[in-house]
Amino acid sequence: MKTILVTAFEPFGGDTTNPSWEAIKRLQGSRVTDANIEVHQLPCIFDTSLAQLYTMIDNYQPELVISVGLAGGRPDITVERIAININDARIADNAGNQPVDTPIIVGGPAAYFSSLPIKAMVRALNMSGIPATVSQTAGTFVCNHVMYGLLHYLTQKYPAARGGFIHVPYLPEQATEYTNMPSMSLEIITSALKTAIEVAWENKSDIAVAGGATH
Secondary structure, rough: EEEEEEEEEEEOOOOOHHHHHHHHHHOOOOEEEOOEEEEEEEOOOOHHHHHHHHHHHHHEEEEEEEEEEEEOOOOEEEEEOOEOEEEEEEOOOOOOOOEEEOOOOOOOOEEEEEOOHHHHHHHHHHOOOEEEEEEEOOOOHHHHHHHHHHHHHHHHHHHHHHHHHEEEEEEEHHHOOOOOEEEEOHHHHHHHHHHHHHHHHHHOOOOOOOOOOOO
């Protein structure tokens, strides 16, 4: 049986929950056609997160890797297009690290594009009634750090594998702590991620889609 590895983060920044993890842990052991989904929680810590991710990739040797994170303030599911080779942390990570203007991989390319069919994924989510868009920035915190490190590792060691990153909004119970903050229920986030994973697995590369909002 083939393997799809899906990762998400522990809570960070003072939050007590992280919807990315709460959603993907519901998918543990589920199947997408001829592949099993394996999930893993990553620490919200620079470098340590990548070390754990690399270990999981080596252990499972998945054909598809999707990392998921929280983007508080975004109103929809956002499928990331690109990761850049920079750490520029607005806040400290969960170990107190706060790198500013440092490379993720010394000597690495300036950026990596997702190898997921990002527009097909967004199209499928919109067609199912779930708001989703392509995002042009994964930020410069641990989410971008993991996306870049993931794509670099796959390029170097597992070039046949594909990978990318998806951001999810706050849960409603988190959004109540802020003013006018958008949110999405855990059930919808979980459904969205399952759909996105299925589309990514079934489509080896992006496809042209007609109609609907994809940007």
